[in-house]
Amino acid sequence: MRVSLFITCYNDTLFPETGKSVVRLLERLGHQVEFPFEQTCCGQMHYNTGYQPEAMPLLRRFVDVFKNAEAVCIPSSSCVAMARDHYPKMAEAAGDAALIRDVEDLLPRVFEFSELLVHKLGVEDVGAYYPHRVTYHASCHSMRSLHLGDVPMRLLRKVRGIELVDLENIDRCCGFGGTFAVKNGEVSAAMLEDKLRCVVNTRAEVCTAVDNSCLMHIFGGLHRQGAGIRTVHLAEILAATEEGMA
């Protein structure tokens, strides 16, 4: 399959390793990856902070860039949620019939990374090797908007050498929430403290998720505490192989 990668603005800028891992894994599985350079941001930050008119051109941009894609892969559940939950309504509000049609036509071809693997490509064992103790953090959008359920866990369980350990209060927000972490910094920090306690209690080496935004927040707290636990996007675990380790 020809997969178009929407890397997302912050993965592009801050977490290129995640994007490289997505590319390596999909190619290893025999798929062709393309990266349209005109892509920038899905508009989530503006939309969720109350700058909805500013997000509108970003919706149009996303549609223009990806409307002919066979499948769009997004390694960030909150950006997928932005498209699925809000694009149809935004297009409707714009009263643009062509845009409404384009969005409706494109959305069924838009997949979160783990969703693409399990639901679209029908693969759970991707041949990964990752000899570490790992706990999985379920991001809010992956659970409550995308309803990913155990999809990421199904992929993780097939990873060789991995030791998986459950995270307590997995359904509770880590406190990131985009601009919330800055606008309500102290409440966000209190929420993070609760999350870090659960992560540390797992005695895992690595905390993983399908969103680097939560992980940036969690790792920022873990590093400040000197907890000695890393955060790694799911794609990087699934891309790891025995040969790669050597």
Place this chain on the structure above:
Amino acid sequence: MSIRVGEAARAPSFQQAAHTLLKDDQLRTNVRHATDVITQKRAHVVAEQQDWQRLRDAGSAIKAHTLRYLDHYLAQFEAACTAAGGHVHWAADADEANRIIVGLVQRHGGREIIKVKTMTSDEIGLNRALEANGIHPHETDLADMIIQLGHDQPSHIVVPALHKNRRQVREIFMRAMGLKELGDRPEDLTDAARRYLREKFLKVKIGFSGANFLIAETGGVCVVESEGNGRMCLTLPDVLITVAGIEKAIPTFRDLEVFLQLLPRSATGERMNPYNSLWTGVHAGEGPREFHVVLLDNGRTHILADPESRETLHCIRCGACLNTCPVYRQTGGHAYGSIYAGPIGAILTPQLFDMEHSQSLPYASSLCGACYEVCPVKINIPEILIHLRGRVVREQQSGANLECIGMKAMARIFYSRRRFEAAQRLGRIAQWPFERDGWIRHLPGMFGNWTAVRDLSPMPSQSFRNWWREREKGNSNV
């Protein structure tokens, strides 16, 4: 129109209030414990209900239908209630409702009234209006009584004194009731409350209540509660006055089947409320001989007029969104500067009350969606929060607001691939003064809120797109 929320009109912003409350370890422990207990009970009784999702659909559909035809159902309620011997009054705002209620009490020469728990009376500041006219209101719901005797503010829709533990309640009772000795076991506290309240129940001739549901078909009113103190207020006095928001209407008696399953399971984790009181007008020889119901608008028709947020009026005040909210669980209810706290408060307060601090409330959420997931009438609270944020931004854009300038500049960057790539290059240069040993530990301005408790790893030297470019040129090590 004059809308008021009493003390809350001078409330600090959510951020300011949270700053103080987060330092109150006792309060946070109390809130965490209480919300944990209720959340677990709720999860248990919801899981055993096979058709829970369909019940939620039904609750949402009934509410949406009723609101669509609210004019019809309110008129039907008025006619049926009047035919059953009740008196229906209409109040456009808090002042009018208070005038009507004070007038009714004065007409009967009342100096005191006994009250069942009612959020709506708190919304209109009824107690202050009564006291200003020399009438003393006695709260009889145990938690509301604790709040009243402790000169406190409610912090939860269903469990107003959730932020107090039993040792604190004991102190409040001893002081207010003039007791020399009192244990802190639940039995001791309820015994003290009972002695105090029974005397009021037998003496005071005017009762006051809110309403959980107004049944349009029959003109009946429904109040659910856990203690039986409400039942006393509803049946013992000669005169009963009820205040209800106009959104409390439901079409038929049968609709209670849905709501009396949804409400107790969501609110207190019970299969059924211990006391379900239903009455229609007045009946010779039993109960109050005079019944008045005040139907309150107080901003509700404004909410109804907004298609993006009218779902707010579906709320049946169960409080499930508060208990599950990771933000509420940290701060408790007082941070919201309104009697309506938690996620529902964060959308209801800014729509009901035109106050400065309410501009901060739509941002008092990480948009995690836990509230929407538990809401028994499927109010998409995160969507409405985002909608209200849009309103706040529109109102702020008149001034030179730093956030607004920054967000618009960011948008311009995202509108162009060239500008986006330039910004990536610029960011890598701009971050170097803040970088030490491969980490950013301090940032200026509002970004300092991030680095207060979190480190930030700096932008790597190569963006993904530049890696891809190199790779296409065949220069990459992949």
